[in-house]
Amino acid sequence: MRLATWNVNSLKARLARVEAWLATAQPDVLCLQETKLADEAFPGEVFESLGYASAHHGTGRWNGVAIVSRVGLDDVCAGFHDDDPSSPGEPRLLAATCGGVRVLSVYVPNGRLVGSQFYEAKLDWLARLRAELEATCDPNGAVAVCGDFNVAPEDRDVWDIGRFAGATHVSEAERAALARVVDWGLRDVVRDHAPGEAGPFTWWDYRGGAFHKGEGMRIDLALLSDPLAALVQRAFVDRDARKKGALSEPPSDHAPVVVDLAAWPSSPEALGRGARAGG
């Protein structure tokens, strides 16, 4: 099973690239962030024609998350399960069960400036994600929390930490809030499969030739529950997708994160306590 996540920075502007990437990368499940679409404008029929079911949670101009799957897509939950329907908040979370895996597509708020109201809201959102996992998922089951976390977990996850003094994405509080999510029972599988290396980065600023200078950040993560992480064969960033390539439309400023699993559970018991008890 191939699982992937990609902040596309507008699905409308990136649809041709997403279609081309699905054809070549052949993921079974793809989480998308920053679709910047309302649900009515989400091109579900395009994915259907390619053999993928899909679900989307978006309201238009900003944010927007989706899950695209060719291994089933059930029990869809848009937003936090305990959202107030009268004030649902920004569309930044979508969950679905795909091929026995509980998949969460997440787009964590940017935070803008350390100490701003947006920064505080970012910390609150990450705390709420932790609570969501506690309330709706089992760390002994098959859970994949994938998306744009807008936090670089360690100093080696930015191109030059010396340039990030006082900046968002690297502050202690943001890293602690992310660690609280991970500590629920998840593995950062790209980090696990790139021991000792800087990055690999997933985002590069459009400006100043940052991509070609290697000035990036690793802020898009695939966080897998321990039983699922044990099945990972490869976990990598497809940085070629950040290149201009042959298409006329510009690329997203993010590259996809790809995870290959040796197998996936047909039932919760296949990967949960039963599997561990049976060796």
Added chain:
DNA sequence: ATGCCATACGTTGTATGA
């Protein structure tokens, strides 16, 4: 200190991004 580039919305610019 700011723009660099790119998106959407909507109109000669503003808001947002990380």
